[in-house]
Amino acid sequence: MKTKTLYSLAILFTIHCSLFTPSAVAQGVREFIQHTPSYASCNYHVYPDTITAVLTPAPAGKKPFYISHYGRHGSRYINSRSGYDIPYKMMEQADSLDELTPAGVQIFDFMSNIMRDTEGRWGELSGNGKQQLQNIGRRMVQNFPEVLCPGAKVTAVSTIVPRCIESMGAFTMEMLQVCPQLQITMEASKRNQWYLNYQDRKLRKNYMTPEAQKAYDAYTASRLGNSRLMELIFKNPDIVKEIVDEEYFNYYLMKMGLFQLNINYNRDTHIMNLFSIDDLYRMWQVDNALWYIQHGACKLNGGRQPYSQRYLLKKLITDADSCIQLEKPGAQLRFGHETVLFPLVCLMGINGYDLETDNLEELEEKGWWCSSVFPMGSNLQAIFYRRDKNDDDVLVKFLLNEVEATLPVPTDCAPYYHWKDVRQYCLNKLERYKSK
Amino acid sequence: MNQLKRSMKAIAKHIIFTTILTLCTPASAGAQSVVKELKEDVNRAAGMFYARPIIEHHKITPTPKGKKPFYINNYCCPASYYLDKVEYYKDTYDVFAKADTLGKLTKLGKDVFHRIGLLCREVNNRGGEVTPKGAMQSRGLMKQLMLRVPELFTKDTYYSVHSVVENHCIMTMQEGLLQLSSMQQPIIARSKASNTGIRYMAPSDGELANQATDSLTMARYRRFEALNTNNGRLMRSLFNDMNYVATYIDEALLARQLFILAGNYQHTELAGQVSLWDIFTPEEIHQHWRKQNAWHYIKYGGCTLNGGYQAYNRRAVLRNMMHMGDSMINRKDPLMHLRYTNENVVMSLACLMELDGMGIHTANLDSLEEYGWANYRIAPLGGAISMVHYRSGPNDPDVLVKVLFNGHEAKLPVETDCFPYYHWRDVKRYYLRKLYRYENKRLNNKVNSR
Numbered sequence A: 001m002k003t004k005t006l007y008s009l010a011i012l013f014t015i016h017c018s019l020f021t022p023s024a025v026a027q028g029v030r031e032f033i034q035h036t037p038s039y040a041s042c043n044y045h046v047y048p049d050t051i052t053a054v055l056t057p058a059p060a061g062k063k064p065f066y067i068s069h070y071g072r073h074g075s076r077y078i079n080s081r082s083g084y085d086i087p088y089k090m091m092e093q094a095d096s097l098d099e100l101t102p103a104g105v106q107i108f109d110f111m112s113n114i115m116r117d118t119e120g121r122w123g124e125l126s127g128n129g130k131q132q133l134q135n136i137g138r139r140m141v142q143n144f145p146e147v148l149c150p151g152a153k154v155t156a157v158s159t160i161v162p163r164c165i166e167s168m169g170a171f172t173m174e175m176l177q178v179c180p181q182l183q184i185t186m187e188a189s190k191r192n193q194w195y196l197n198y199q200d201r202k203l204r205k206n207y208m209t210p211e212a213q214k215a216y217d218a219y220t221a222s223r224l225g226n227s228r229l230m231e232l233i234f235k236n237p238d239i240v241k242e243i244v245d246e247e248y249f250n251y252y253l254m255k256m257g258l259f260q261l262n263i264n265y266n267r268d269t270h271i272m273n274l275f276s277i278d279d280l281y282r283m284w285q286v287d288n289a290l291w292y293i294q295h296g297a298c299k300l301n302g303g304r305q306p307y308s309q310r311y312l313l314k315k316l317i318t319d320a321d322s323c324i325q326l327e328k329p330g331a332q333l334r335f336g337h338e339t340v341l342f343p344l345v346c347l348m349g350i351n352g353y354d355l356e357t358d359n360l361e362e363l364e365e366k367g368w369w370c371s372s373v374f375p376m377g378s379n380l381q382a383i384f385y386r387r388d389k390n391d392d393d394v395l396v397k398f399l400l401n402e403v404e405a406t407l408p409v410p411t412d413c414a415p416y417y418h419w420k421d422v423r424q425y426c427l428n429k430l431e432r433y434k435s436k
Numbered sequence B: 001m002n003q004l005k006r007s008m009k010a011i012a013k014h015i016i017f018t019t020i021l022t023l024c025t026p027a028s029a030g031a032q033s034v035v036k037e038l039k040e041d042v043n044r045a046a047g048m049f050y051a052r053p054i055i056e057h058h059k060i061t062p063t064p065k066g067k068k069p070f071y072i073n074n075y076c077c078p079a080s081y082y083l084d085k086v087e088y089y090k091d092t093y094d095v096f097a098k099a100d101t102l103g104k105l106t107k108l109g110k111d112v113f114h115r116i117g118l119l120c121r122e123v124n125n126r127g128g129e130v131t132p133k134g135a136m137q138s139r140g141l142m143k144q145l146m147l148r149v150p151e152l153f154t155k156d157t158y159y160s161v162h163s164v165v166e167n168h169c170i171m172t173m174q175e176g177l178l179q180l181s182s183m184q185q186p187i188i189a190r191s192k193a194s195n196t197g198i199r200y201m202a203p204s205d206g207e208l209a210n211q212a213t214d215s216l217t218m219a220r221y222r223r224f225e226a227l228n229t230n231n232g233r234l235m236r237s238l239f240n241d242m243n244y245v246a247t248y249i250d251e252a253l254l255a256r257q258l259f260i261l262a263g264n265y266q267h268t269e270l271a272g273q274v275s276l277w278d279i280f281t282p283e284e285i286h287q288h289w290r291k292q293n294a295w296h297y298i299k300y301g302g303c304t305l306n307g308g309y310q311a312y313n314r315r316a317v318l319r320n321m322m323h324m325g326d327s328m329i330n331r332k333d334p335l336m337h338l339r340y341t342n343e344n345v346v347m348s349l350a351c352l353m354e355l356d357g358m359g360i361h362t363a364n365l366d367s368l369e370e371y372g373w374a375n376y377r378i379a380p381l382g383g384a385i386s387m388v389h390y391r392s393g394p395n396d397p398d399v400l401v402k403v404l405f406n407g408h409e410a411k412l413p414v415e416t417d418c419f420p421y422y423h424w425r426d427v428k429r430y431y432l433r434k435l436y437r438y439e440n441k442r443l444n445n446k447v448n449s450r
Helices: A002-020 A029-035 A037-044 A083-095 A102-118 A125-144 A164-180 A190-196 A201-205 A210-220 A228-232 A248-264 A279-295 A305-323 A339-347 A418-436 B002-024 B031-040 B042-049 B087-101 B106-125 B132-148 B167-183 B197-200 B207-211 B215-227 B233-237 B242-248 B251-267 B284-300 B309-327 B341-351 B364-369 B426-447
Strands: A064-073 A151-157 A183-187 A328-336 A381-385 A395-402 B070-077 B159-162 B188-193 B333-342 B386-389 B400-405
Touching: A002 A037, A029 A037, A029 A279, A037 A248, A037 A279, A037 B215, A064 A305, A083 A102, A083 A248, A102 A125, A102 A248, A125 A164, A125 A201, A125 B242, A151 A164, A151 A190, A151 B215, A164 A183, A164 A328, A164 B167, A164 B188, A164 B207, A183 B132, A190 A305, A190 A328, A201 A305, A210 A279, A210 B242, A228 A248, A248 B284, A279 A305, A279 A339, A305 A339, A305 A381, A305 A418, A328 B341, A339 A381, A339 A418, A381 B188, A395 B167, B031 B251, B031 B284, B042 B132, B042 B251, B042 B284, B042 B341, B070 B309, B070 B341, B087 B251, B106 B132, B106 B233, B106 B251, B132 B167, B132 B251, B159 B167, B167 B188, B167 B333, B197 B215, B197 B309, B197 B333, B207 B309, B215 B284, B215 B364, B233 B251, B251 B284, B284 B341, B309 B341, B309 B426, B341 B386, B400 B426
Parallel strands: A064 A328, A151 A183, A151 A328, B070 B333, B159 B188, B159 B333
Antiparallel strands: A064 A381, A381 A395, B070 B386, B386 B400
């Protein structure tokens, strides 16, 4: 077991490194953030668009014939005003009481600019986001020309959220630039929401058990405040305490700064510069722990949260089952959200993200780093290989954000897995939900 | 006050003039022709829910000598979509389901129940979404446009594509873009679905919209509606117990819903296999269409019952069109503005631009057919107004424009010596003056009401 964990850890490190800093040696999250600050913002992390990972050649005698994909939309504007409003209103009130330092006044100005730029565009896909999806689509066609050849069928579906529809459009449009003869259909329909965007409210409701809350509070206690920031912005931090919650203020202001990296015409880094690497790193730790409790196989709440995506996993299996029967199944593309992709990755145990623990301090050392899974534009691609239609031994390989990934399934041909084994493993896993 | 009187007089004069002008224009139209057109393709009766067909044989006038197109401003309706008001499907189905359990349906009634059931099954959880036929329609229309103005589709062309944030508009845009991408590599395109363009994509003027259905207009419309309503025969053909119908069924509502559903099959995967048109007589279809057509005229056209200005609700679109036309004159490479918006924006724009005489002003709802004012001609699903600009080079002082109105070359309310082309300076001057007159009137009203 120990060897296995170490093995996956080693793989994880390789993956993290190949994703972000190809030349760097194995490094920790803090160093990561130093190179790529947006890594600190977890689900607001920007897709690492310079993919340099080398793909293993196809297994001897086999070739790719089917691609099954689930992808998150690209970089977007923040979903609603409320996230920005929290620090903004605190600043507004402090300003009206003449409690802002000259640096504070300047920051307030930057915040106003950001608010103005974003007004009316809440949740919209940004130009940056569209570019990410175009690049992923282009690479998919370039990497797997055997599947995506002239005449090949591509079925794309998206949730009914506009940024997902646009992501689907950007992706497929670029695919046609590489191979104009692809036969693409698109659909954005409520009728697919049950698996594309299933939010299991009943399950989600219970994620923060008293045990989880206790562990989370203990873990975050030393990581949330930022007295240096308070002193920099407010004349009398003690007085503004009535209106400014230090922890909230620190958290949301940092998010506001980090979010700007998703919007290509307004990469305003003034706010981000207020924060030290350690501030960002602590923020990441706090968020990573919360994402683990919310979506990971966290022992503190029974470890059932990843099962929110049981319908999607089942659908991926049945879709693959029927596509394997076809001569030329082409590709199935699905566009949705990180709150779907992430639990799916945890459920499938990709790259060790099925980690089960009750100790939040363990997450970081064991490589459970959420930002590596679900940046804007993140995606999971299953590439299926076979000799011909009569080949009984279909192989599959998974790409998480376009880098080869591992599954907790024995194999004699990594990074390829025998589809039969993967399928059975997934079905067993789904079966276990009933007993949970 | 005097000033107001003067401007009102000028406007009244203008309206009368336009009306006379339209009356004199050979309105191809006439009641006969609507009846004929409905007979040719009964799906036209769906009005704004008619699926614009992709016609290959539109007359194409050659490009004016020495000039070539360099800019197109294109306003598109969404492609075929399922009704967003899902109650039309569901409520109608429920009425039949209830009557069926009580044994109140005739043989035809049972058959209609079955047909509505098929439709409901397809539409389930898809209300308001572009249909697979709509997706193909959007691609087909894009292809048609590319083939009609090939000089504009070059590798140097910049495609600026924008949709309002409405899923069926976004999907129509994305389908169109797929077509474009499959025919043009490399492509320089930028698309977005954003609320940022709302002021020129789908502007609205609340004050004006509130006047559309004032009590006097509604009274006139209700009367028109009553005179064009006769549902007895239909009800007798569907139900076997008229007491049941009288007690439990809102006949007018049900007939209207059935008519709307009849117009809806054309967009679905059932098209060509299942239809509801057969349950209506041609006269009934004509009557239902007339009511809808009159309603659209009141809401989006130049109907004088409510003041004659409803088309101005979207005047910012026309203003932007003029502004953009001017901005592009010195551009080096060709540019396309593809705007995907709601069908009622396109309808108001067509009326405001008086395309093919659609700007008529009248209080007589019975006369619309005579004038050729028919909703399916103006803004069907997939409909579009494209203004194409031509020049000899960046410094050409005489830019010409032509408007493709649902694919055909439209007549503008401006004099020209080179139809279907018009001199941009005349077009711009005409429309801007029209807009300024209206804005000035609004300003005067405001000043006087102080």
